[in-house]
Amino acid sequence: MPLFEGEGVDAIEWIAARMQMRSFDAGENVLADGDPAREMIIVLEGEIHLQRSGTDRILVIPAGQATGLLPFSRMRTWGARGWATQPLRLATLDAEHFRELVYRAPVLAQKLVSEMTDRTREITRYEESSNRLLALGKLAAGLAHELNNPAAAAVRSSARLRELLNERRKYVLAFRTTVLPAEAREIMDVLGESIHNCSSSPGLIDPLERDDRESAMSDWLESRGVPAELASGLVDAGIRPEQLAPLADYLSVEMTTAGLRIFTTDHEILCLSRELEEASQRISELVRAVKSYSYMDQSTVTDVDVEAGLDATLRMFQHQLKHGVHVVRDFCRRLPLIRANGGELNQVWTNLIDNALDAMETLPPATARKLSVTTLLERNGILVEIGDNGPGIPAEVENRIFEPFFTTKQVGEGTGLGLDIVQRIVRNHRGSIRVTSVPGSTVFQVRLPLHRV
DSSP states (O other), X not given: OGGGTTOOHXXXXXXXXXXXXXXXXXXXXXXXXXXXXXXXXXXXXXXXXXXXXXXXXXXXXXXXXXXXXXXXXXOOBOOEEEEESSOEEEEEEEGGGHHHHHHHOHHXXXXXXXXXXXXXXXXXXXXXXXXXXXXXXXXXXXXHHHHHHHHHHHHHHHHHHHHHHHHHHHHHHHHTTSOOOHHHHHHHHHHHHHHHTOOOHHHHSOHHHHHHHHHHHHHHHHHTTOOGXXXXXXXXXXXXXXXXXXXXXXXXXXXXXXXXXXXXXXXXXXXXXXXXXXXXXXXXXXXXXXXXXXXXTSXXXXXXXXXXXXXXXXXXXXXXXXXXXXXXXXXXXXXXXXXXXXXXXXXXXHHHXXXXXXHHTTSOTTSOEEEEEEEEEOSXXXXXXXXXXXXXXXXXXXXXXXXXXXXXXXXXXXXXXXXXXXXXXXXXXXXXXXXXXXXTEEEEEEEEESSOO
């Protein structure tokens, strides 16, 4: 085995004398997640399949490789489940022999340390990728939800708009065979212009007053032999019976009905065009937010507006924030631009806001949830505070929350790398991060220097 190449016979004999041999059948469990880790395992024949809790990734340890507890490792329990997929033979060395192993087999010890380092690096890289994908998936789902609303509104409005244009064409054709008196044409032009200037009248009228107007309009229409069903649309268009009375003196009932249908159709067309404009603007704003959040079309390190990045990140969480979360923005509004990686800083804000929202999910349903985002200009840098009114971080684990793979979330809900990534990004920007937490108030403080050295 390459693992033992370079070691002397005496060292190998010493190791062999202290190893225990174990055999397993295909499908048999080798180790269980959470059990104490007390030994190094060397695969002699077959292979071990390892799977961490909450992931579907399987790590294969083939014959000739070591796994389990290695010298200088701080592992205390198995972090994965292991099983045999074929007949398996192992050699195990208890941790009580590790100290002597380092002196008797220094070449092997060096290889095991390198193996442990490589393994940690690989797992960390994978978990970081999983953590980013998890955050990206949540943001993508929220963004899809936010885009779906205006997109669906635009589809509905455009379909209805097409129907109305076809209807209006039929009503207009009815007037082509009729010569309108100049007085009637003038009245219709004035009413058409008033509709053009009308904006969202239903929402501006008191419901009781609107009912009175609709009732009066319905009575007037019935007295002229015009369908009363037009009353609601005419009231929405801001037209009153006294404005229509002169028109009815010049037109027949059929022409009056056609003219009024043109008015109600024009008003609905104007409202739909306004809805299409608002939906398009909302989609455009979301696209701008994504570009700002991801710093598309910009170099890695650039002049960054921290408050703009916080705003963009909050917009990415809009689908969660609008459901019972009160956001308090207390921005300085005079922060200078800093040289930074904007995308990485937005990842910091994403992880901190996501953690805050998750923490507040545990509050009783009737409890108000508050997310606070504060920025301050200090003497030598910028301070960003992100706080929530969740239950707080237990005192016994507060000093461990930045440790890699440590998480207080349920199995499968977090990788335990979010705050580790945050800390490394902040340190890479020559900044610092700290947390203060009591029940009902948790605040993360991120300090970034004005000038990176």
